[in-house]
Amino acid sequence: MRSYFSLVSVFRKAMKMDKPTEKSQKVKVALLGFIAIFFVMIPVAAGCGIFVNLITGSLSEVGKESIGIELILGFISLFTMVFALNVIFNEFYFSNDIEYLLPLPLRASQITGAKFTTAFLSENFMQFLLVLTSIIGFGLAYDMSFLQWITAIIGGFLLPVIPMVYCAIISLLLMSFTRIIKSRDTIRTMSVIVTFIILIALVLSLGSLRNLDFDNYINSVAEGKDAFAAIMRYIFPHIGFLIEAFAGGSVLGFLKYLGINILWIAVFLVLSELLYLRGMTGLNSAKVKESRKGYEKLLDKCKMKSVEKAYFSKEMKMLVRTPVYFSNCVAISFIWPIFLYVVVRVMNINYSLTELHNMYVENNSDFAVIMLIFVVGISIIMTAMNSLGSNAFSREGKNFSFIKYIPVSYKKQWNIKAAVSIVISTLSIYIYVLIFGIAIRIPVIHMLIYFVLTVLSCGIITYMGMLLDSMRPKLMWDDELSALRENNNTFFNMAVSILIAGVLCGGGALLHYMAGLEFVAIAAIILGVTVCLIIYFYIRSMTQGIKNVISLEEL
Amino acid sequence: MIEISNLTKSFSNEKKAVSDLSFKVNDGEIVGFIGPNGAGKTTTIKMMTGILKPDSGSIKINEFDMAKDAFEAKKIIGYISDSPDMFVKLKGIEFINFISDIYRVPNDVRAERIKYFAGQFGLEDVLDNSMQGYSHGMRQKMMIVAALVHNPAVWILDEPLTGLDPQSAFNLKNMMRQHADEGNSVLFSTHVLEVAEKLCDKVIIINHGEKLFYGTLDELKEKHGNNDLEKIFLEMMDNEKLL
Structure with missing residues (x-):
């Protein structure tokens, strides 16, 4: 465990941007930070909270108050997965520190576990803000107890774990094929294509919601007829347990939620042990094909261009x-x-x-x-x-x-x-x-x-x-x-x-x-x-x- | 010619990285820049090439003052940095052509020079490949070709022999000698003291940013009892520790 914590600490430090030293720069950075927080992050997060609050309020009369928060948590999980896929691929396989880590006496799961934790902590900030405001929006409309608030906040913080574990498992499985594909660049391009396919599929599935009548849509979700919500429940069953925990006040629901998180992490760590190094060993940089064929032609093409053009x-x-x-x-x-x-x-x-x-x-x-x-x-x-x-x-x-x-x-x-x-x-x-x-x-x-x-x-x-x-x-x-x-x-x-x-x-x-x-x-x-x-x-x-x-x- | 006068540089108010350093590399000379890790060699070289701005002191490259005529000075410098991992997504030939364009290498000599350097370093077969697939040594060779393709008068080379195979290292040393013999100046940093001993007309030894010695090898040996450069260098570093 000590190695794992040391790795997390080192990776976190490597990720940080240096703080400004000059006073004028500190002021500029603080001002920009203020603009970013108050004009981008808070309005977006507040929008989520208000959305959930309004829906929860209007549906509580028919006993379907958790539909809004369920939808928002589903969307956040899905977007986490889309954005984390590329990050996980890069952290696991393409960062320059890998070649220094592999010769060290570390287990594969320690490396992937530490890299996963680092990615989780760095990627989670905005997601958590959105989850938190959504929970606040829900809590204000639903009147939750102190214990429900606590379970909601802890559960909300852990929400990206499973979507990110999915990304980690996809990357481990895909990289297992490096023995066939071998080229580092091909794999990297494939990871980008997979990310884009998921993103485009997600966007297009939203596009299928023709002539959106919000009341009808919420009813169809509540009745389990909506395909998008049904798929969400299938991909992210843990969201149901989380809602059961904080909306229903169920301790068992919270334990199930924690249990499913632990289970997926265990699956990811076991797969890391089995597949990570295997994926690594098959990986090569771009191959150098030595050939003098066309060398003279190559030299003939060496013509001067303007500095701007070059x-x-x-x-x-x-x-x-x-x-x-x-x-x-x-x-x-x-x-x-x-x-x-x-x-x-x-x-x-x-x-x-x-x-x-x-x-x-x-x-x-x-x-x-x-x-x-x-x-x-x-x-x-x-x-x-x-x-x-x-x-x-x-x-x-x-x-x-x-x-x-x-x-x-x-x-x-x-x-x-x-x-x-x-x-x-x-x-x-x-x-x-x-x-x-x-x-x-x-x-x-x-x-x-x-x-x-x-x-x-x-x-x-x-x-x-x-x-x-x-x-x-x-x-x-x-x-x-x-x-x-x-x-x-x-x-x-x-x-x-x-x-x-x-x-x-x-x-x-x-x-x-x-x-x-x-x-x-x-x-x-x-x-x-x-x-x-x-x-x-x-x-x-x-x-x-x-x-x-x-x-x-x-x- | 390179003329360094009273050069000083410190980072973030900490101890001086280079302190009041002065030396001269005359036309026709190869000067070896020697010192332990962190002595201030790379910082000095970066100031000489315009990458870092000195706190005080002056740098002259031939007739150009780096503070006033940096643009002209840069044109006549051939610089090899300590890291060869540059623009690795480009093909070898694209990289050399790009550098040639930046330094305005004319069409009539460009292909000839690329051919010459590629032959010297055995790069003919890989020029049409992405540098991402090159080994460390091959990338270092590309950096050398890129630094010299515009036929600069002044060569400033930061550990140029690192990663080179024996044949390429031998060829580069010969090229350095020939370039100096043609009336140009060469300064290179190295940790390989045998190379400095065999190749250099003069050496500068620095530690903690301060000059410990500047002169010919004969002068150094005379001062330190005719030992070889390695022994003299280690003695000097030991004496530094005692101070």
Whole structure:
């Protein structure tokens, strides 16, 4: 056990970002933390709590009060599983510390157990906040006793254990096939594909909820007729025991809940002993195929490119060829229409292209304004979500010094990195806007306005993200996923981006619906604000940002 | 030529990593940079290449002052860092081409130089592969090729022989000698004292960031009773402990 605790302690320390030392940085980090907590985390968590509270209150009359909390806990468990899969794969098999751990006299279950605990503790914060507020929402409507509160909080804290154990078992089983597949990169790509398949399946299953009538839906869940809730109960039977424990005040239910958690952990540890090292030994890095064939041709192709083109191309190659960066920074940017599809299905929006065209051209420009606000909002949120700007320096890791010793100005390097983010983000947004625009025959001038606003919105969030990352990049990491997941800059960038999106989109909506301004006026105002913002962030990047890079000495 | 004057560097208000260090690497010289782990060698090298900013003192690379003309100075430096795990997702040839583009290596000599270095280090058969599959030694060879492909006048090499096979190490040492003989300057850090003894015109020995010796090997031996470099170095470190 001592080895296990030592490992957990070491892994936890390796994950932490260094605290700022300078007073001005401490203030900035505290301010960003405040924005992230009060404008992102608390509103989302409070939303969950209010949702559960309202449903519990309205269903308590018919004795079905636990439906709301059951649904929320099911969703949280499912999302935990989706997001943990990639983390567990990386922690178990792809982090750089593995090669130092394997020769040590440690049992496989000690390594996987410690890595699992570390992942659990680091991934659990936001989930626990959501679970806690949901429990509070339920408890306030249901009037729970002290003991019920305690069981609910302990049970809620343990909720992600089983979804994460599922991920651990999937990774152990999948890695057992490394004797057949062998290539580290293939396995890594497979883990990313599996994660995406689960995510897309989840989103599409939500999309199947056509013409959502909430009362009918809750009734169907309560009667056990809803397929989604039925699947939840099947995959996560422990949620039923937990609800039995805190809603029903059943000690036996709580013991069953703890028992099923212990059972799954035991299964995971036994499988670790059987499969972990086996999976490891079959794993190789990319194979080097020695061949002099085509060597002369290779040399013939060595032609000089401009510094800008060469640097841009290098950045793109690194993003596309590193599976973690590809899935988290590139591919994620292109899947937002799937979520839009869910909204369209759930709201049962079913217009023909001609109807949409007519709505766009007529209808007091309502549709055009909504589209304008949507394009700006999605550009801001997706650029923040793909984190290409907010981890631009963190991605360099131990190679950060390269930026400093090559004869290329910091300004140029900064702008090329920004260009990579802006190009990918803009492409991932505008390609769909363009298809939609062509399909419903949106006027060319509007399409141009959307394009300019997409570029500007992506640019603002990119430069702001890079500015944040230049303050305190996470340069010491063991695997690429750590550069993204353990990087507070991404989170801070998202928080401020939500604020900016709120101001721009909310402001645009208010100007249209309250002040009666038309599309052109709103577009001009948003354009003016975004131009001012990008000029501000560009100047800050070229002055303070570059100073930050020069002064960074975590090498 | 490399000229270091009164260079000082400390991290987070702790003890000085480099303290008032001065030395010169003249054109035509190979200078070995020697010291135990944590002596301040890599910190000094990082300041010389522009990675770290000194607290005080100056660094001149040929006629360029690193504080004022860093851009020009960087163009004429060939630097090998202590870690060869750089941009491993690129193919070998892509990496060398990228570095060649950064340092503006013209088309008419690029292929010829890549061919020469690939031959010297036995890389011809693997250039079209991702560097992720390379061994540590192969990656180190790639770093050497990348550092030298633009034919820099000043070579600053941080433990360049680590991980190299005997043939490649031999070739690199010959290249260092030839480069210095052509009137250029070479500074390299090493823990292999036999190499320093055989290859260097001068050595700098530092410990705790302070210079213990700078001069020719003959001067060092004269001062320490004609022992070999290993014995002299160990004696000096022992004396340091006593102080």
